[in-house]
Amino acid sequence: MDLNLSAMQRELRSGLRDYLADAWTPDRLRAAADAGRLGLKPWRELAGLGLFGLMLPEEDGGMGLAWADAVILFEELGRALVPGPLVATFLAGVPLLAAGAVPGTATGDAVVTAIDTRDAHAVLEYPADATHLVVAGDAGLFLLPPPPDAVAAARPLDPLTPVAPLAPGRVRPEAGERVGSAADAARWRRSGALLTAALQVGVGQGALDLAVRYAREREQFGRAIGSFQAVKHLLADALARVDLARAAVLVAALTLDDQGCGDPAEAVASAKVLADDAATANGRTGVQVHGGMGFTWEVLAHLYLKRAWLHETAYGTAGEHALALAETL
Amino acid sequence: MDLRLSGPELAFRDRLRAWLAETLPELPPRPDRDDWPGRRAYDTHWQRRLFDAGYAGADWPAEHGGLGASPTEQLIFLEETARARAPYVGANFVGLLHAGPTLIVEGAPAQRAAYLPRILRGEEIWCQGFSEPDAGSDLASLRTTAVRDGDHYVVSGRKLWTSHAEVADYCELLVRTDPAAPKHRGISWLILPMRAPGVQVRPLRTVVGSSEFGELILDDVRVPVVNRVGAENDGWRVAMVTFSFERGTAFIGDVIESRNLLAETVALAKAAPAPGGGVLWDDAALRRDVGRLAAEVSGLWSLTRKNVSEAAAGMVPVQGASVFKLRFTESRQRIGDLAGHVLGRAALFMDEVAGAGSARIVEDRVNTLSFTIAAGTSQIQRNILAERVLDLPREPRWT
Secondary structure: OEOOOOHHHHHHHHHHHHHHHHHOOHHHHHHHHHHOOOOHHHHHHHHHOOHHHOOOOHHHOOOOOOHHHHHHHHHHHHHOOOOOOHHHHHHHHOOOOOOOOOOOOOOOOOOEEEEEOOOOOOEEEOOOOOOEEEEEEOOEEEEEOOOOOOOOOOOOOOOOOOEEEOOOOOOOHHHOEEEEOHHHHHHHHHHHHHHHHHHHHHHHHHHHHHHHHHHHHOEEOOEEHHHOHHHHHHHHHHHHHHHHHHHHHHHHHHHHHOHHHOOHHHHHHHHHHHHHHHHHHHHHHHHHHOHHHHHOOOOOHHHHHHHHHHHOOOOOOHHHHHHHHHHOO | OEOOOOHHHHHHHHHHHHHHHHHHHHOOOOOOOOOHHHHHHHHHHHHHHHHHOOOOOOOOOHHHOOOOOOHHHHHHHHHHHHHOOOOOOHHHHHHHHHHHHHHHHHOOHHHHHHHHHHHHOOOOOEEEEOOEOOEOOOHHHOOOEEEEEOOEEEEEEEEEEEEOHHHOOEEEEEEEOOOOOOHHHOEEEEEEEOOOOOEEEEEEOOOOOOOOEEEEEEEEEEEEHHHEEOOOOEHHHHHHHHHHHHHHHOOHHHHHHHHHHHHHHHHHHHHOEOOOOOEHHHOHHHHHHHHHHHHHHHHHHHHHHHHHHHHHOOOOOHHHHHHHHHHHHHHHHHHHHHHHHHHHHHHHOOOOOOOOOOHHHHHHHHHHHHOOOOOOOHHHHHHHHHHHHOOOOOOOOOO
């Protein structure tokens, strides 16, 4: 048993972290928030780093890595608030679809978005940029062209994630190509929940980092506000949330990699519950610690919370996963 | 990176399982909570059984008579004993998890030779004399004095929260040896024989209603200077060594117990009639609360394995230990509340009159009030995380 990052994993992580620090500066994030579209250049750059082929076997041009490696990198993507349908495109690029990877994922030419037939409100992410749509349903996985007439709403909650509402019945999965069985759809949902949880750990960590930096610098009553226990205890709780969620995500990933080590359904559901909590509560803490500045568009604190609110609706809410967990007891 | 146990670890686990299966049925019935001599006898008997089987001191180095187990084997030991519902370390707690490990690191050879084997064999019980009425979280402000008189210290003062004081043979005692020095620099760590003249134990009744610990009144107690561990006035550093053991593994078995408690709560909810017909378990809100706590317990187990992995790699999981203590203790209290709500008015009994074996659950709910206070309050844990991990400025301290 060893849950420490290997030298290779630390290297992978620092490589991506360094790239993201340059590629997704606060100014870039603000610009992307105003653009309302996915920039294809950074998307292709991510693909160029090998992100979407991470888990493909090396003989197929991938890196032959595992879920445990993927969650380490997805945490970094979440921490940097990288926009884009990362989870769906990643899942469409790894051998999760019985019909094989969606062409173009490895190069960044494909932008794959997904909807789940269980969602009460079908919402299409990145309507103007998506090249493929995967529909996960109880009957299986279906691949379709995204509806051409879906138009992004003018005021998305997360400024970096354009979304279009889809009228009931607007997408008919059976009109597309069936690319996976019901069992594949279940695996899609589970893997999607895992990667989304990893993103949430990053979002929770990013919100905490920003708040800690501010609490060290901002002075009131002649002292850094981070010296007040009322503030530092908020931040300590945020740290505890993200640490607990990170451990759960890592173990869930290892359980998917080696299913003799535990129950993947239980592990992934636990990870999503804890990671959603870490991201949303830390996002809130991030805004609160910034005080009035936290309520401004200019300070990035709100972007973490809004991203957390986006992810908590995806691949099963914490409440749905909690209900599933209750049934295992 | 992997979750699998190695071949030798699996063999260790299987041997332990077999031994537990064979040994546990032979144990005498558990004594009553207030029967201190009975508890001492029960706990030391269990320790002796562990010793005879070679399992005593799982975390102690082999050269000091321990098992010399790796961090992963220690985890297996704690997990398996908890799963098998083996006795808890009980009255042996301070000796095995505090005083012994402190002597191993800081004790003189003669001290190790005198005390360590008797702790391992379950022959002697230790208690802790650290906190005082006016020195709790601010432990370094302790006032119990030790005045040098030839080759003795003359010790006077009061200590609080002294677990197992009534049946202990020795006490790990923090005293002030230099009242003029800054508060962290005038403290020494002494081995106090509990039968020395001038030592008086007064039981303290806890919120559970029993006397889980006591007050220690020390009145001109003569303690030999050779009983000092570490240098004179260096006791604060020695105490920090003691604490480093306290925050490591003390709660691992409790995670297993949390899962059991949650499962028991579910069983109760499936059987409890709901006011409008059906059973309480039909309530989705209750099931969601249970599921969230199940996620929490699962995450705590993952965090435990991560902390153990860090320890195995030679790191000290300060951050992980404080996160664990903070989250485990609070979630354990939430589980108790949930069980209390499921029991409804059956939760009004701490004895077995309501049926369904609920007394233990009710008592546990009350007892866990101590979890967020003992071994560093939740507020102290938050300070540790904020100041040592997040590097936030320290609160101004007045000395």
